[in-house]
Amino acid sequence: MDFTGKDIISIKDFSKTEIDHILKCAEKMIPFAKGEKTLTLLEGKILSSLFFEPSTRTRLSFESAMNRLSGRVIGFADPTATSQKKGETLADTIRMADAYSDIIVMRHPSEGAARLAADFADSPILNAGDGAGHHPTQCLLDLFTIFHEKKHIGKQNVVLLGDLKYGRTVHSLAYALSLYGSDLTFVSPKSLKMPREVINECKNLGATPTSTTKIEKALKNADVLYVTRIQKERFPDLEEYNRVVGTYQITMDLLKAVKKDLIIMHPLPRVTEIDPAVDQTNHAVYFKQAFNGVPIRMALLSLVSGVKL
Ligand code: NCD
Numbered sequence: 001m002d003f004t005g006k007d008i009i010s011i012k013d014f015s016k017t018e019i020d021h022i023l024k025c026a027e028k029m030i031p032f033a034k035g036e037k038t039l040t041l042l043e044g045k046i047l048s049s050l051f052f053e054p055s056t057r058t059r060l061s062f063e064s065a066m067n068r069l070s071g072r073v074i075g076f077a078d079p080t081a082t083s084q085k086k087g088e089t090l091a092d093t094i095r096m097a098d099a100y101s102d103i104i105v106m107r108h109p110s111e112g113a114a115r116l117a118a119d120f121a122d123s124p125i126l127n128a129g130d131g132a133g134h135h136p137t138q139c140l141l142d143l144f145t146i147f148h149e150k151k152h153i154g155k156q157n158v159v160l161l162g163d164l165k166y167g168r169t170v171h172s173l174a175y176a177l178s179l180y181g182s183d184l185t186f187v188s189p190k191s192l193k194m195p196r197e198v199i200n201e202c203k204n205l206g207a208t209p210t211s212t213t214k215i216e217k218a219l220k221n222a223d224v225l226y227v228t229r230i231q232k233e234r235f236p237d238l239e240e241y242n243r244v245v246g247t248y249q250i251t252m253d254l255l256k257a258v259k260k261d262l263i264i265m266h267p268l269p270r271v272t273e274i275d276p277a278v279d280q281t282n283h284a285v286y287f288k289q290a291f292n293g294v295p296i297r298m299a300l301l302s303l304v305s306g307v308k309l
Helices: 016-033 057-068 090-100 113-120 136-150 168-179 196-204 215-220 238-244 276-280 286-291 293-304
Strands: 046-051 072-076 103-108 125-130 157-161 183-187 210-212 224-227 263-265
Touching: 016 057, 016 136, 016 168, 016 293, 046 057, 046 090, 057 072, 057 103, 057 125, 057 136, 057 293, 090 103, 090 113, 103 113, 113 125, 125 136, 125 293, 136 168, 136 224, 136 263, 136 286, 136 293, 157 168, 157 215, 168 183, 168 196, 183 215, 263 286, 286 293
Parallel strands: 046 072, 046 103, 103 125, 157 183, 157 224, 183 210, 224 263
Antiparallel strands: none
């Protein structure tokens, strides 16, 4: 399996065998991601880190991953400090990053921006989120987390909760879990349902997802609960946001009736959708999940650079 020079735009570009290979490579990276051992695999290589939208975990874990591989990072986290402010096109900004580095990671508010960037760069483009579109590296770390916590990914009851319309992480994850044969339940307010195209893609892979607005019943048999934030920044109308924010909150009370080994995931940041009291329970794996971004991204940066792991 060769990923040299490959763009990572959507999880849909990967087969199950390829995903399994990436997860295996990430496993090997754990002691290096923790800093217990050192690596020089990407010595002399430069990563451009272009964040046109806010980010904490994705940007820092990509940068940590590159540093752990002995590579270097250039880039920006605030696009208003770049020539975009002077009217430069995305295509030209990408051409520059391509000239100055070996790999480009980019987050952008427009759906399709990563695919467009790939047309203008020879270096691999790693999509760190394109609007409400895709978030493939998050998806891989989510799968890695399920694998770690549950020892397998497959026939499990997985509940995806929250903003399923605008949340890009759940679009990618619903697709990937359909590849693995998981039983999916989508729980959201009526106005934030999983888009029809995503549901159809899941069905084409043989999944039979169900949609509901009721959390209690869905949680009863859940093995994995994946909570998401209502994506305020993507609402055309703030009044609509105010109507749905706070619809769901995972509380200790709600967890009384769940399976003992239910895991609760969240791509983070969380706002009010998980009560901080839940952090202390064995169900909460979201902080471990955030760490998993480092080994996954170390594996991806190495693989697209042509390193055999
Ligand atoms: C998510 C994102 O940016 O899509 N965060 C992340 O990458 N960990 C989720 C979110 O912002 O709600």
